[in-house]
Amino acid sequence: MDDSSRDRNKLSGSQFQHSGDPMAVPKRKQSNARTGSRRSHHAKKPRQLTFCPKCSTAVPTHVVCPTCGTYMGRKVVEVTES
Numbered sequence: 001m002d003d004s005s006r007d008r009n010k011l012s013g014s015q016f017q018h019s020g021d022p023m024a025v026p027k028r029k030q031s032n033a034r035t036g037s038r039r040s041h042h043a044k045k046p047r048q049l050t051f052c053p054k055c056s057t058a059v060p061t062h063v064v065c066p067t068c069g070t071y072m073g074r075k076v077v078e079v080t081e082s
C-alpha cells in the first residue's frame with residue numbers, strides 16, 4: 001500500500017465518525033394493529049377479464065387476444081398454432 005491510498009482511507013473514516021446530527025429514529029414501536037391496518041389494502045385482486053369481441057374468449061383487459069391476435073377490434077398479431 002502506498003502513501004496516497006492510506007491518506008484517502010483515513011479521510012473517509014473521519015467523515016463517518018464526526019458527521020453532524022444523529023439519524024432520526026422512531027420513538028415508539030409501531031403496534032401490530034397499526035401495521036395490520038396499513039397492510040389491509042395490500043391484498044392482490046383478481047385480474048379483470050373481458051371477452052374478445054371476435055372470438056369471445058376471456059382475455060385480460062389491455063391485452064391482445066391470444067386466440068385470434070385481435071386488440072380493440074383490429075388484427076395486431078399473427079397467431080400461429082403449434
Ligand SMILES: [Zn+2]
Nearest residue numbers: 052055065068
Ligand atoms: Zn380473440
